[in-house]
Amino acid sequence: MKATLMYAAGDVRIEDVPDSVITEPTDAVVRITASCICGSDLHPYGSMRSDQVPAHMGHEFIGIVEDIGSAVTSVSKGDLVVAPFAFSDGTCQFCRAGLQTSCEHGGFWDGLPGEGGQAEAIRVPLADGTLFPLPVAADSELIPSLLTISDVFGTGYHAAVRGGVHEGSTVTVIGDGAVGLLAVLSAKRLGAEQIILMGRHQARTDLGREFGATDVVSARGEEGIEAVRDLTGGFGTHVVLEAVGHMPAYEQAFGVVRAGGTISRVGVPQYEDAPVGFASIFGGNITLTGGPAPSRAYMEELLPPILDGSIEPGKVFDATTDLDGVPDGYRDMADRTSLKVMVTP
Amino acid sequence: MKATLMYAAGDVRIEDVPDSVITEPTDAVVRITASCICGSDLHPYGSMRSDQVPAHMGHEFIGIVEDIGSAVTSVSKGDLVVAPFAFSDGTCQFCRAGLQTSCEHGGFWDGLPGEGGQAEAIRVPLADGTLFPLPVAADSELIPSLLTISDVFGTGYHAAVRGGVHEGSTVTVIGDGAVGLLAVLSAKRLGAEQIILMGRHQARTDLGREFGATDVVSARGEEGIEAVRDLTGGFGTHVVLEAVGHMPAYEQAFGVVRAGGTISRVGVPQYEDAPVGFASIFGGNITLTGGPAPSRAYMEELLPPILDGSIEPGKVFDATTDLDGVPDGYRDMADRTSLKVMVTP
Known part of the structure; x- marks a missing residue:
């Protein structure tokens, strides 16, 4: 499958990498239908450390559940889901307190080797605590706004x-x-x-x-x-x-x-x-x-006003590209010619 | 009158200085009956800057109102009062919000030239907003506890x-x-x-x-x-x-x-x-x-449990001295042989 790798500051490449697969019973694999480039991706794009490369990029995505591990109960194959920029078990004391970014068993996508959201698919650990089902189709015109609850709106x-x-x-x-x-x-x-x-x-x-x-x-x-x-x-x-x-x-x-x-x-x-x-x-x-936003904690609250059209946070996207256009998307965002680039793999 | 001056790190002296007098209609002059040395006084005692000397020391005191300016209405001559470690008008937006340390017209005693609480008397600016009357006698056994609401308990x-x-x-x-x-x-x-x-x-x-x-x-x-x-x-x-x-x-x-x-x-x-x-x-x-505690904001709340004896914050005082013993009091607190020294001028 295709994925976005960063090799150095300013050096973003689209490469073929091994397909994402279930490795734990609590995993899901999601086929990504919408992703984006984050302002925080511009920090390594400007000054990446050499001990971090190559890094799989991307931590905001919507997609369709393609496979689930044996322990996953809250999402099923075929569901459209959005993921927050940190995965979390949903059950520990920090998750119950609404601080999923400090989950005892969770982490950030950046810390998950070989996976990223600017790709065709991704392995999602702790799928039950992490993924949030969306009551729309993958081609809904609400997708840009719904994608913002993954990170930028939640943040x-x-x-x-x-x-x-x-x-x-x-x-x-x-x-x-x-x-x-x-x-x-x-x-x-x-x-x-x-x-x-x-x-x-x-x-x-x-x-x-x-x-x-x-x-x-x-x-x-x-x-x-x-x-x-x-x-x-x-x-x-x-x-x-x-x-x-x-x-x-x-x-x-x-x-x-x-x-x-x-x-x-x-x-x-x-x-x-x-x-x-x-x-x-x-x-x-x-x-x-x-601090890092527990986006997952706000999804229930932010979904209804997007569904009923009373707010349109997706207006922050001013460009859309496929995966091959991602390196140019980084450049445009770094140059401030794009505000935020959506990626439709 | 006698007052405490600091000339350099470690150099504290008791000297005769001009008597405190009313200079503004909103002033009061308070004859100090109980004062103390603060842990924060130990910072300059350890490393005083030469552009700050000699400094009049002391910012916690109880005393008897000896004189009031023509505009003062909330305290009268003869009242026993306690002062917080910052003076404040009691009427500006910050005072009304309970943040008297950010009073638009107030300040810290340190910033008031020629006045300090480790002395026989002190000029209190903005007396109406600053002073808090105490319903006990100057020789009450509750004085040590009441003195703590000036700073350390409020803080x-x-x-x-x-x-x-x-x-x-x-x-x-x-x-x-x-x-x-x-x-x-x-x-x-x-x-x-x-x-x-x-x-x-x-x-x-x-x-x-x-x-x-x-x-x-x-x-x-x-x-x-x-x-x-x-x-x-x-x-x-x-x-x-x-x-x-x-x-x-x-x-x-x-x-x-x-x-x-x-x-x-x-x-x-x-x-x-x-x-x-x-x-x-x-x-x-x-x-x-x-940040700096608006002690004045907490006085109403902290007074009753002291008066009824349910708490005894005054137990933090483990030594008492007259003004002449203040330099030794600094030394003892710096050496940690005293926890907190009360001063009865």
Whole structure:
């Protein structure tokens, strides 16, 4: 079968690899019908370490269950399913608490040798806890929106939930990538009154306004911080949703958060150490929260408004390609000529 | 009047200084009857910067109102009052939200030139918002406990509140100083089921047990982390209350917190940068919170159980001195021969 492998920063190839097969009784094999390239894939695309290559890429997908192990009970052959970007048993104390990314027996697709979501098929461990059946056909026009609950919408929603966004909150969203835009949509759903989107690409920030942003700030750094403060009486916003992961975005975050407020990070930090002392977050009693989103935990909640058409998170996809076009898709996303590329193997 | 001045690390002197007087209509002058030395005073005592000297020391006190400015309405001459370690107007949006340490017009005593709490008297700005009347006499045996709501009890309580401690929580408290011990007492009051106190001084950890600690871990670093994990099924505790402020305490904190849990810091960080990336707190969706405690916000709540004798936070004082003994008090606290020294000018 065909799969996407990354050999080095900037070097993405489509290759023939062994077919995915059941290896554990709790596995399923899914024939992938829709997948995509993630903003987080751009981190290794920009600076991959040589001890990680070649890596099977992709962690967001919808597909049809092709085979199941003997212990799998919740999905059957032929079911259309979506998978979150982490697999999980669904039964451990962390899964029961809605933190499937810390499942005692689960993991991230990146850690699963020989499997990836930008491929024709994938082996899904712990299928009962991981896969979420979808009540539509594989060619439904809702597929792009449904694919977002695999990662980007779940991640944006996690940012807003962890940030404590509620009726009347003021919110800054840092980053106009797919996660940032869907953090806007999430903040809007949770009742935020003011949503300031910090981003520089007008096509994206226009979509952000459609999703609920009340203000757009294109300036960055000190100038951007000043602009957000001007929009908030000088105080900053109650909540900041940081959907980038680079240090300048974090510095912006503590620059625009209000005393007593919360920074919720979902952009995978590309740093380990960062300012958290008196001058940055301690003095103002700022809370720093967030982490990898347990997308699986939000699927039940996010499905109905997509099915009834009240939200359309799939608008973040502005390009579609087959597997052979995936390397170009990476390049386009890295160049910011595409916002998010859907892949239909 | 006599006051405590710090000239350099380790150099504390009692000197005659000009009497505190009303300078603004919102001021009060308080004749101090009970004060104390704070664990946070030990930070400059260990490593004071030369641009800060000489500094008037002390930010916790009880005293009798001796004079009030023309605009002061909530306290009268002769009232016994306690002050939090930050002054605040009590009316701005942050004060109304219970975050008096971020008051738009307030500040910390350290930032008030020529005034300090380890002295015979002090000028209190914004007296209406700052001072809290006490319904006892200045020689009441409850004074030590009432003095703790100025800072150390309010700070320990803030740690527990911000950490989200509730019925059934498991909690690690890092630090067996007065704040750590009162964080134990606070966690107990909020219903914590397991309270693991990390500390090495048996007299202190014994008091910690009296306050509600269920376990004591005297080991530090990796060994200490291992011990806490052993006590918690390998997972760590839901909440960690960090009451030290040095980097090893922070490293311990993320070593013993459970995935999805919260680190609440109230020890003033003696670092600006610290690990907050995937390997430390992001990967496990750990929340980092805390900051300078708005002690004023908790006084109404913490007063009744002290008055009725159901708690005795004043047990953290294990020595009392007059002003002339303050320099020795600093030394004894730095040497850990005293836990916390009360000062009766």
